[in-house]
Amino acid sequence: MDSFITIRFKRDTAKRFQEFSKTHFKSHTEAMAAILDFFLYNEISPKEKFGPSGRTLEANLKKRMNAIIAIMRDIEKTQTKPTVAMLESLFQTEEPKNKPLILEKKFIEEKKAVHFQEKRHATHEP
Template sequence: MSSRFSRVSFHTDTVERFKQYAIENDVNYTETLEAMLDFFEKHSIDPFVPFDNSIHSLKLLIDKRMDAVVAILRQIEREQTKPTKEMLDRLFEKQSESKPMYREKKSFGRDTQ
């Protein structure tokens, strides 16, 4: 099945750049233009907005989110993990056997009957 062709007018400099790009990638003009359009549509990139700004703003957004995650993890460590570990350490540490804290009172000489 043959596709129909149509004409579009471009500036001569643009046509030369486009031809050179297609030759470098070893594809025909239609495939080159379709690949370019697919790329912009797939990645939701507006070719009229500077690309560096969009990547930079995305990087800043990700950095802010990562900072927030780090802050949450530090808060969890400070308020939950460390106090829990300290309580468990105190619970399981060996009691010193030097002197008993309480002594049982014994009645000497009395019979309990």
Template sequence: MEKKHRTYRYSAISIKHAVAVRFRSFSKKMAQSHSECLESIMDFFEWHGLDPSKKFGRSIIQEVLKNRERTNTSIKRNEATIAIIRDIEINQTKPNNAMLLALFGEDAKTKKTIRKEKKLIERKAEPAGEIEVTVPKIRYERLTEKLEKVKQDYSYVLDKVELVKGSFGKAFFKLELTPSELEKFKRTLKNNA
């Protein structure tokens, strides 16, 4: 395939030989052609407002100060954004989370925030072997009785499940319980919750 070359109008500029040699070596490092290199150099000076005839000291310092101001304003904006996100977390997310926990039966008021729990753990600093959790014997016995009852109910229900393979379609499970038995299980689940 032949590459299509664009036709440009060229113009000659008189430059000292030493400067031309130096520019050619610089141009090879920076761009594909001498024109592209010269354009990028001119763009750099124009975009940054630098004047090559003056000393770079003042103009570079001015650019650095402008960049600092831009950085400071972006830092302030980021801090404001972080403050807004924290406010949203405190005023909107945590109350919603507490309502969801209340719906699922967990007590949101007794639950402490993560930060407070970390501070309490750091303050106590007791070895893990010394901490004991005790449950009253009566409560333990009642819980074991309830567990046994639940196990019996589940085994009864599982005994009533039967696999049905139809001639068409997928196989499915059939539960052979009377409506009264089903209502009884629903009531016991509600009462235990």
């Protein structure tokens, strides 16, 4: 069995470590070994900053997505819908109204002018 050694920590730091160790590992020794191995294998220092956190990256992505959505809506309103409307109007097939030709109109008017007239028979009285 391995022997134990006492290390002195400030009370707040020791309590934080104990809480962390209880939630993630079986013993405090396992927790400390895992922490040290993590920094050793990944060749990083606990004093380094990794850059933006997941929350800030997520917020930036949401902003960019909202901007992209706004651009797409603007394109739809100003370009796509008017173009589609113009194309639809070109391809719509309406039956042309049958307008009589100018000559036909005159001919119809002349026909209307002629009415049936009664024949007047000369009546012969004997």
